[in-house]
Amino acid sequence: MFKRQQFLPFSKPSISDKEIDAVSEVLRSGWITTGAQCTAFENALTEYCSAKHSIVLSSATAGMHLLLKALGIGPGDEVITPSLTWVSTVNLIELCGAKPVFADIDRDTLMVTKESVESCLTDRTRLIIPVHYAGAVADLDPLRSLASEHEIALVEDAAHAIGSEYRDERIGQRGTAIFSFHPIKNITTGEGGALVTDNPDLTERIRRLKFHGLGVDAFDRQMQGRSPQAEVLEPGYKYNMTDISAALGLEQLKKLEYFINCRAELASYYQHRLLEIEELSPLKENSYPARHSWHLFIVRLLANRKGLDRNQFMEELKRRNIGTGLHFRAVHEQKFYRENRPELIGTLPNTEWNSERICSLPLFPDMTLDDVKDVIEAIKDCLS
Numbered sequence: 083m084f085k086r087q088q089f090l091p092f093s094k095p096s097i098s099d100k101e102i103d104a105v106s107e108v109l110r111s112g113w114i115t116t117g118a119q120c121t122a123f124e125n126a127l128t129e130y131c132s133a134k135h136s137i138v139l140s141s142a143t144a145g146m147h148l149l150l151k152a153l154g155i156g157p158g159d160e161v162i163t164p165s166l167t168w169v170s171t172v173n174l175i176e177l178c179g180a181k182p183v184f185a186d187i188d189r190d191t192l193m194v195t196k197e198s199v200e201s202c203l204t205d206r207t208r209l210i211i212p213v214h215y216a217g218a219v220a221d222l223d224p225l226r227s228l229a230s231e232h233e234i235a236l237v238e239d240a241a242h243a244i245g246s247e248y249r250d251e252r253i254g255q256r257g258t259a260i261f262s263f264h265p266i267k268n269i270t271t272g273e274g275g276a277l278v279t280d281n282p283d284l285t286e287r288i289r290r291l292k293f294h295g296l297g298v299d300a301f302d303r304q305m306q307g308r309s310p311q312a313e314v315l316e317p318g319y320k321y322n323m324t325d326i327s328a329a330l331g332l333e334q335l336k337k338l339e340y341f342i343n344c345r346a347e348l349a350s351y352y353q354h355r356l357l358e359i360e361e362l363s364p365l366k367e368n369s370y371p372a373r374h375s376w377h378l379f380i381v382r383l384l385a386n387r388k389g390l391d392r393n394q395f396m397e398e399l400k401r402r403n404i405g406t407g408l409h410f411r412a413v414h415e416q417k418f419y420r421e422n423r424p425e426l427i428g429t430l431p432n433t434e435w436n437s438e439r440i441c442s443l444p445l446f447p448d449m450t451l452d453d454v455k456d457v458i459e460a461i462k463d464c465l466s
Contacts, residue, residue: 084463086403086456093266093407096341096447097330104329111325116293119325123332124276127261130335131254133278135285138328139292142241142262142275143170144321146211149260149277152287153235155180155208162202163211163239164194165412165426166433171211171239172413183207184414189432190366191215192380192440196224203232210236214243214253216409216442217268217345217377221370222248226257241275244268245342247373254278263327266407268341268377269334271327291318344447345376351451352379352443355458361386361465378409382439386465392439395464402460407442 108114120138127136139145155161157179163171165184175182185198192215199210210229212220222238229236240246241262243253253259258281261267263274277288290297295318356362362381367374383392390398396406412433413419414426428434443457 084402084459086460089403090405090444090449090453090456091446092405092442092444094446094448095265095270096337098333098337101330101333104333105326108325108329114326115324116322117325119328119332120323123323123328123335126332126335127254127276127278130338131252131278133252133254134280135278135282136254137277137279137285137288137292138271138323138331139275139277140321140323141273142239142260142264143174144292144319145260145275145277145288146171146239147174148288148291148319148321149237149258149284150174150178150180150209151291152284153209158206159208160204160206161209161211162194162199162207164192164213164433165414165430166192166410166436167213167239167413168241168410169413169416172419180208181206182413184426184430184433186430186432187436188366189435190363191218191368192365192436193218193220194225195221196228199225200228203234207232207234210234211239212236213239213241214246216365216380217242217246217375218365218368219243219246219248219253219372219374221368222257241267242377243375245338245373245375249371256280258284263331263334268345268375269331269338271323271331271334274323274327274331290315292321294318294320341447342375344449345445346374348445348449348451348454349374349376349379351454352445352457355454356381358458359461359465360384362461376445378407378442379445380409380440380442382436383441384439388465390464392441396441398464399457399460402463404457404460405444408440409442410437410440412437 124136159180160183161175162183172182183202185194185202238259240253240259244261246253258279261276263271295314295316296312297315298312
């Protein structure tokens with residue numbers, strides 16, 4: 083049996099001394115919560131995405147919660163999104179009393195299409211949330227036209243897509259998008275996220291809601307403290323980012339293009355070597371102009387001679403010191419949704435086919451081509 087000497091995780095953040103020094107400087111400064119570093123990180127994100135406004139937050143989930151609140155989504159409303167996504171968005175739709183409506187995905191890109199979303203529209207649809215998957219981007223123009231035609235809001239779940247581009251536009255440049263900076267993402271703030279938008283009214287509302295509904299941020303540029311006249315304008319939440327996280331994010335953002343180039347080189351080698359393995363099917367490239375940021379490298383396990391299912395395949399790779407990930411099991415197949423929405427089982431064929439077969443192979447900037455060779459050899463050994 084082939085076995086790598088050291089365990090290769092499926093993902094690992096790339097943290098250098100510059101990030102450590104930046105965080106240390108904040109810790110020594112005496113101001114570690116929301117402050118000047120958060121403002122600098124927001125400005126840097128706005129510039130990087132060619133966006134209008136950026137708001138850094140404690141997580142992407144926080145951004146989605148604030149967005150649903152700001153749009154007034156509640157009981158009687160429907161929100162269209164895929165089921166093949168992380169559970170946070172669907173959970174939040176449920177928690178605000180609205181109904182998640184699942185659009186099926188393209189079998190080989192894992193993303194919704196105009197046609198699949200259009201078939202889900204009703205007079206109760208208030209919001210469409212397409213998911214950019216694994217660093218690739220959904221075909222936005224048809225989705226934007228559909229949303230505009232029906233006067234429905236559209237917000238991009240861009241948790242996987244910082245640095246991705248659609249038709250020569252950075253994700254976040256137009257409309258509203260929500261990024262994640264979780265440790266496995268292309269850049270990290272430890273935990274954190276951001277909402278980027280070209281809507282000034284939405285920006286003002288999100289800024290207020292993210293910090294208790296106060297009329298100012300937690301940080302006042304003049305006095306490093308809350309202004310005495312600050313008042314609660316409406317009930318809000320506690321979703322602000324800290325300067326500790328923002329300092330890490332600022333240094334990471336400077337390296338994002340390098341990180342993406344490293345990931346793209348590794349992904350290209352994966353694609354070349356996987357031609358040797360007929361039991362695995364990678365995702366299909368976009369048919370429209372786009373830049374992939376290679377957050378994940380996903381394959382689907384097809385039938386093989388040993389009769390392994392996906393879960394057994396992942397366990398066999400683990401035995402060979404190769405880590406893998408699962409992104410994601412379909413939400414409507416999770417226990418809560420199975421029991422509360424049993425009628426959905428069997429209605430999303432492309433989603434369910436992929437949910438049973440997808441697997442994320444190791445991919446992170448500090449990997450080498452020799453690491454990819456080890457993954458390929460371990461896969462061949464599992465399937466032979």
